[in-house]
Amino acid sequence: MKLPILATLSAALLSTTALADEIWVTNEKDDTISVIDIETLEVVRTFETGERPRGITFSKDYSVVYICASDSDAVQVMDPETGKILYDLPSGEDPEQFVLHPDNRHLYIANEDDAITTVVDTETRTVVAQIDVGIEPEGMAVSPDGKIAITTSETTNMAHWIDTETQTLFANTLVDSRPRHAEFVKEGTELWVSAEIGGTISIFDVATQTEKAKIDFEIDNIHPDRVQPVGFEFTNGDTHAFVALGPSNHIAVVNAETYEVEEYILVGRRVWHMDFNRDRSQLFTTNGVSGDVTVVDVASRKALKSIKVGRFPWGAAFRPTE
Amino acid sequence: MLRTRLACAFCGMLAVGLATDVMAQIEVDIQYIKQEVAPPPTLSNLDPIPDDLGLRGAELGLEENITTGRFLGQTYTLTVTDVPEGGDFAASVRAALASSDLLVIDAPMAQLLQAADLPEAADALLFNAGAADVALRADQCRAQVLHTVPSYAMKADALMQFFVARRWDEIALIAGDRSEDVAWADTLEHSARKFGLKFGARKTWAFDADMRRNASQEVPLFTQDLGDYDVLLVADAADDFARYISYNTWRPRPVAGSEGLRPVTWHRVVEAWGAAQLQSRFEDLAGRPMLDRDYAVWAAMRAIGEAVTRTGAADAQTLRSYMLSDAFELAGFKGRPLTFRTWNGQLRQPIPLVHERALVAQAPLEGFLHQRTELDTLGLDQPESGCTAYEN
Known part of the structure; x- marks a missing residue:
């Protein structure tokens, strides 16, 4: 009975040669990663991780993927080819979200239970600094020039501005309730911070650390309390932001010049984070409660498909395969 | 009277170099006053009431306020006063008011009103973190009292919404004979009628001489003449007999109220909306799960902290106006911003319906x-409140 083995082999060969880009999704309550093939829009691989995986990001050369295994108190480093955990990085307690510095070497990690931001050198695998921030740090960002890191704290309701040279705070700015996510945009001149319970995105002028605009969201027939901005990402050239609005089950398309919402797109339940494909023509959103990923066509602003993944998908990261 | 001051050992040190905003230093002293109440004897001692109930919520709220405050040059202290049974509650409140006008009160309705009606308290801000009595949100409301503990009416309405959704239309009820049981049962009955449910038999559980066997053996007999119903409500505020009702009823029916499916302020099974983080912070601090009372006290501390952060002020009048304004919102780990009702000072909040092992709804x-917010489907809405103290 050699035939079935041959068939399996050739299938395996096919699947590794027909390379398509991928979206990697962490499943918070399954302790797994679902890998979505962008060509077929199907889950092609599932990898086991530590407990409660949330934040996920690839190294700049995509040779390894970093995973916040929150309840294992570790940042795991995985080989994306094999799904094998290579080693754990020291991370401080309960790492929830992190960001990789443009130097491709330093990870800035939010330790949710400890009110600390931990800076880890991924080469020496040591903790370089720990910075006291507000309670429940979560959103993390680094400016494109690498000089400023941001931690947002959910219960203290602040964006904490870290000088990456000295690893100390140089400013603390109040935002609305439960800030969740932060991004530098427009070549690092603006910082956007979402506030889940406040229902807003605050936009800061980075040079002065002052708020220059605030975006509100309003969806017909959905009470404002349920419109809770969380993760967001920008289209090419930072012209538009796609903003996940949590339990309102919609994402907003925001014009990043006028700060006005242009459209709301219905996706899955409790939409949380997202990432784009290579040319940013498609967006993949994680929907925690419905346990799926919605694929959105960026040009037409239409939801194309829902892809079932694990339980409580949280983070999403794009991986090119060539 | 026992008074302890929990100082902030590190905040002075941490504030150095962190308070980048040029703001005036603000010191906020919060007085937490707890009236000790001896629990009535109960049939089971399986779940003792922790001695530090409420206090731990105050401590956690203080820690969180301190952390935020250190970035803004604001310091917080908490002074704890434990009034023993039969102690002079009014004297304790007067002493507290001498050093601060921000009081978190964990006491029954009578003591709360005693405190609020002191002339010294006229311009203070009092938080009710202990009394669920509906009257305090109605004709017995006081303008300087905000309620972070949900009323019995909010909890009853939460249950009834669930029954309506599940089409459990016919209700029977057993209530204890203590005054709290009767108040809770009356509120449940009123709420059931409000939601159009059929309210059938209501019996009083009096464990008197007619009941000579143990409670669980009495229950089938006791519930035999309740007629037919979809769900049996049990009103037992002291947690005396309710635990013996489940599975012992004459008809096989679910139990709710003080046993079975319970409407709560907080419970360890609440995990969503970031609650897991609050739960683990509390466990680390107290070595036990966060309970209803802890949450109500914590919410009062955090409401003060949030208002101080946003206004940069620490006086009762500024904080009160801010808390009652549209700008105020508290992130209470219940999935929506929490706000105060402007007609009676009640903190709007979702009510978890739980059993011991999981959140049900x-x-x-x-x-x-x-028309205002779905949260106002729970408890006394403006037209029915009858509170006049808030009218100006």
């Missing part, structure tokens, strides 16, 4: 609508 349930 959270009210307001989908489909219960309100």
Whole structure:
């Protein structure tokens, strides 16, 4: 009975040669990663991780993927080819979200239970600094020039501005309730911070650390309390932001010049984070409660498909395969 | 009277170099006053009431306020006063008011009103973190009292919404004979009628001489003449007999109220909306799960902290106006911003419906609508409140 083995082999060969880009999704309550093939829009691989995986990001050369295994108190480093955990990085307690510095070497990690931001050198695998921030740090960002890191704290309701040279705070700015996510945009001149319970995105002028605009969201027939901005990402050239609005089950398309919402797109339940494909023509959103990923066509602003993944998908990261 | 001051050992040190905003230093002293009440004897001692109930919520709220405050040059202290049974509550309140006008009160309704009606308290801000009595949100409301503990009416409405959603239309009820049991039962009955449910038999559980066997043996007999019903409500505020009702009823029916499916302020099974983080912070601090009372006290501390952060002020009048304004919102780990009702000072909040092992639902349930916010489908709405103290 050699035939079935041959068939399996050739299938395996096919699947590794027909390379398509991928979206990697962490499943918070399954302790797994679902890998979505962008060509077929199907889950092609599932990898086991530590407990409660949330934040996920690839190294700049995509040779390894970093995973916040929150309840294992570790940042795991995985080989994306094999799904094998290579080693754990020291991370401080309960790492929830992190960001990789443009130097491709330093990870800035939010330790949710400890009110600390931990800076880890991924080469020496040591903790370089720990910075006291507000309670429940979560959103993390680094400016494109690498000089400023941001931690947002959910219960203290602040964006904490870290000088990456000295690893100390140089400013603390109040935002609305439960800030969740932060991004530098427009070549690092603006910082956007979402506030889940406040229902807003605050936009800061980075040079002065002052708020220059605030975006509100309003969806017909959905009470404002349920419109809770969380993760967001920008289209090419930072012209538009796609903003996940949590339990309102919609994402907003925001014009990043006028700060006005242009459209709301219905996706899955409790939409949380997202990432784009290579040319940013498609967006993949994680929907925690419905346990799926919605694929959105960026040009037409239409939801194309829902892809079932694990339980409580949280983070999403794009991986090119060539 | 026992008074302890929990100082902030590190905040002075941490504030150095962190308070980048040029703001005036603000010191906020919060007085937490707890009236000790001896629990009535109960049939089971399986679940003792922790001695530090409420206090731990105050401590956690203080820690969180301190952390935020250190970035803004604001310091917080907490002074704890434990009034023993039969102690002079009014004297304790007077002493507290001498050093601060921000009081968190964990006491029954009578003591709360005693405190609020002191002339010294006229311009203070009092938080009710212990009394669920509906009257305190109605004709017995006081302008300087905000309520972070949900009323019995909010909890009853939460349950009834669930029954309506599940089409458990016919209700029977057993209530204890203590005054709290009767108040809770009356509120449940009123709420059931409000939601159009059929309210059938209501019996009083009096464990008197007619009941000579143990409670669980009495229950089938006792519930035999309740007629037919979909769900049996039990009103037992002291947690005396309710635990013996489940599975012992004459008809096989679910139990709710003080046993079975319970409407709560907080419970360890609440995990969503970031609650897991609050739960683990509390466990680390107290070595036990966060309970209803802890949450109500914590919410009062955090409401003060949030208002101080946003206004940069620490006086009772500024904080009160801010808390009652549209700008105020508290992130209470219940999935929506929490705000105060402007007609009676009640903190709007979702009510988790739980059993010991899991969250069953959270009210307001989908489909219960309100022109202002769905949260106002729980408890006394403006037209029915009858509170006049808030009218100016």
